Amino acid sequence: MPGRRGGLLRRYWIKTLRAGWLLYLLVLAVFSLGLVCGALNIDFLPPGGMASLHDYLSAFLKEAGGGQVDTGQLARQVMYDKLYFMTALYLAGLTVIGIPVVLVLVFLRGFALGFTVAFLSRDLALQGLFLAAVAIMPQNLLFLPALFVGAVAALTFALLLFPRRSGMGGKIWGSLVRYTGIMVAVVAVALGAGLVEIYLSPWLTRILAGMIIPR
Structure with a gap:
């Protein structure tokens, strides 16, 4: 089943990339804007905010380096x-009114990623980039x-x-079924990413954390 879902997602991506490249370009542009805004936002944090984030990062690295991360709690949260x-x-x-919501969700994901990577690189320099990696x-x-x-x-x-036109009911329902099937596959891949975040990333972080001494 995961293999079939992965194949469905891959075929859909190739098909929509050819037919709807403008939408992919829009999504990529919104995500990139979020990345840039998140990275730039680090300059507007007050000194107290940077200090709090630094303390949180130091505590996280100590826990990760000592293997004290609660995998069960992490799994539930992720x-x-x-x-x-x-x-x-x-x-x-x-x-229809959900269109801007989709774009906002994409933007926020880019913002969070850009902010996190920018903070790590600002706080730990080159070591922060390795930690982000x-x-x-x-x-x-x-x-x-x-x-x-x-998103596409x-x-x-x-x-x-x-606009809805007469006689489009069957097309809409058929498209809804395909849309739902694609989103099921997307959720499966997202949960696979969650497994990587739960089991692989902490292991890699534990190895790197032992070599990082926060300032």
Whole structure:
């Protein structure tokens, strides 16, 4: 079943990339804007905010280096976050007014990633970039393609809903079935990214944390 879902997602991505490259370009542009805004926002943090984040990072590295991360709690939080985000994306695609919501979700994901990487590089310099590479990027190699496919699928279906013409009922229902199937595959890939975040990234972080001494 995961293999079939992965194949469905891959075929859909190739097909929509050819037919809807403008939507992919839009999603990529919004995500990139979020990345840039998140990275730039680090300059507007008050000194107290930077200090609090530094203390949090130091505590996290000590826990990770000592293998004290609660895997059960992490698993619940990560899987909940992935399901919540993808469910919100799916529901937003069911209405025309959800189109800006889809774009906002994409922007926020880019913002969070850009802010996190910028903070790590600012606080730990080159070591921060290495930390971002092992703690953040592995799961995003799966999650970001799923995000782009899911966002384009949501936008594509939402755009079908206006203007409604007579005789389009069957087309809409057929498109809804395909849209739902694609989002199920997207959720499966997102949960796979969650597994990477739960088991692989902490292991890599534990190895690197032993070599990082926060300032």
